[in-house]
Amino acid sequence: MSKASAAMQEYLAEAYRIAYYQDNDPYISTSSLANVMNVTAPAVTRMVQRMKEAGYLQHEPYHGIKLTQKGEREALMNIRSHRLVECFLVDIMGFGWHEVHDSADELGAVVSVMLVNRMAEMAGYPKRCPHGEPIPTADGYMPRIVDYPLQAVEVDKEYIVSRVNTHDTDKLRYFDTLGIKPGATLHFAHQAPFNGPLQIKLTKEAVHLGHELAGVLRVCSQEEFELV
Numbered sequence: 001m002s003k004a005s006a007a008m009q010e011y012l013a014e015a016y017r018i019a020y021y022q023d024n025d026p027y028i029s030t031s032s033l034a035n036v037m038n039v040t041a042p043a044v045t046r047m048v049q050r051m052k053e054a055g056y057l058q059h060e061p062y063h064g065i066k067l068t069q070k071g072e073r074e075a076l077m078n079i080r081s082h083r084l085v086e087c088f089l090v091d092i093m094g095f096g097w098h099e100v101h102d103s104a105d106e107l108g109a110v111v112s113v114m115l116v117n118r119m120a121e122m123a124g125y126p127k128r129c130p131h132g133e134p135i136p137t138a139d140g141y142m143p144r145i146v147d148y149p150l151q152a153v154e155v156d157k158e159y160i161v162s163r164v165n166t167h168d169t170d171k172l173r174y175f176d177t178l179g180i181k182p183g184a185t186l187h188f189a190h191q192a193p194f195n196g197p198l199q200i201k202l203t204k205e206a207v208h209l210g211h212e213l214a215g216v217l218r219v220c221s222q223e224e225f226e227l228v
Helices: 006-020 030-037 041-053 069-092 101-108 113-122 169-178
Strands: 057-060 064-067 157-164 185-191 198-202 205-209 217-220
Touching (some): 006 030, 006 041, 030 064, 064 069, 069 101
Antiparallel strands (some): 057 064, 157 185, 157 217, 185 198
16 A cells, blocks of 8 residues: 655645544635635645545545545554654754744654654653644544633633644744743733733733634643643
């Protein structure tokens, strides 16, 4: 059985990510896939046809596309490789979390399963990547994330930073200087009305975040952060 090409792997991984965060709907639109891949609609149509012929997905008119079991497995292994490479680069090699996304894209597509598993071992078998996203297990199980937008949770309570939904270098650098990373504890102190700034506290220091910047933060309880 031939392995999916690097381009197919990328499409399959992105399709899986989109479907993962939808509520009980395995189908995604080709337009949403084109958007995250930053390609034209005809380019997605051509790739979808190739992946359908290879048995990686189903295409239902008026519903969209859905990964087959074969396609889901390919996507999960690609995602696992990418996120474990990120962990290895940050935790073992000392890169900043703002430096590793593109490198992990390149390396994750070519490293062997044996090497990925060794990276996992050396990094302490992490359950999340440096940005907080869940890491699939070697047998293809994807942990389910439970978290909430920072703006949507109750004020005057403590939360754990679950995920940071950006790969913007400047934003990640700034969060780093504040100590805002997955696993960090913060106290959500105040939210100004009309999409005004949010005040949070890490340790005893108060920090104000603009609505746009706060919008990339997802938070949860300590119990929810411990993936099973």
